[in-house]
Amino acid sequence: MRPITAIGFDADDTLWQNEQYYRLTERHFQKLLGDFGDGADISARLLEAEKRNLGYYGFGIKGFTLSMIETAIEVTDGNVPSRTIGEILDIGRELLRHPVEALPHVEETLRSLNGHYLLVLITKGDLFDQERKLAQSGLGDFFDAVEIVSDKTATTYRRIFQKLADGPERAMMVGNSLKSDIVPAIAAGSWGVYVPHALTWVLEHVDAPTEAPRFRKIENLGELQRVLTEVMAV
Structure with missing residues (x-):
């Protein structure tokens, strides 16, 4: 035996x-919200959103994208431009196309x-x-x-x-x-x-x-x- x-x-x-693509996307996300806070604070808020949402969305890109949208709403006090939401969806979809x-x-x-x-x-x-x-x-x-x-x-x-x-x-x-x-x-x-x-x-x-x-x-x-x-x- x-x-x-x-x-x-x-x-x-x-x-x-895999993780390297998430890091690149997060840096892009920081730039999108650069007018509303510094990169470190935005990343910290995103991480908190991810923690909250794991029980709802599980692990993966879709949950990560939804957490980015939630974070954008929070850090802008609900004033995030619709164009920015669209760009967040775009970078989330790009994650789903990254090479292997x-x-x-x-x-x-x-x-x-x-x-x-x-x-x-x-x-x-x-x-x-x-x-x-x-x-x-x-x-x-x-x-x-x-x-x-x-x-x-x-x-x-x-x-x-x-x-x-x-x-x-x-x-x-x-x-x-x-x-x-x-x-x-x-x-x-x-x-x-x-x-x-x-x-x-x-x-x-x-x-x-x-x-x-x-x-x-x-x-x-x-x-x-x-x-x-x-x-x-x-």
Whole structure:
């Protein structure tokens, strides 16, 4: 009985670039509202709106766009020009068209693991946007299953790995978010392999579970095979 038979992969900023496009859009948003406040204050107000709205809109570009509109109304005391609202909608739509840029070592890693483990893409966010990015990435054929979820919790990972694989104890989750990919996967009983990204949304920041026996950290996906070899030898 192999200790690991299934590997889950996060998508955004684990397989391909994502956060950098949000940062560019936020800077554009700051400029649009430059007459009503400084950039740092506008970003802080936007973050507060995002926090409030997660329970209503979930994660993804559509919720981000609605939060920008809400912020624009707030910082202008309801006097935001209709043209500015239109420009906010335009930059939100532009986010939905951004190119898919794979991160280093992604394709060769997935290719080497394909057929040896059950590979599952586990991502959260807007359904259409995640499906678009997966299709444009050309990576879809490497995965045995795709799960697009509203949030990532220990219950989420337990359900997915019980349904598709041999349970969470014999699964590994790989991702760039400690909060969404690593901590809950370990809580579910899986291994968690953290692949840091230079840009990670502030709401995804938590302390690394360095004391957890099933926690590992690598610098890029090219190091994943080494971790698997070590785990398999335990």
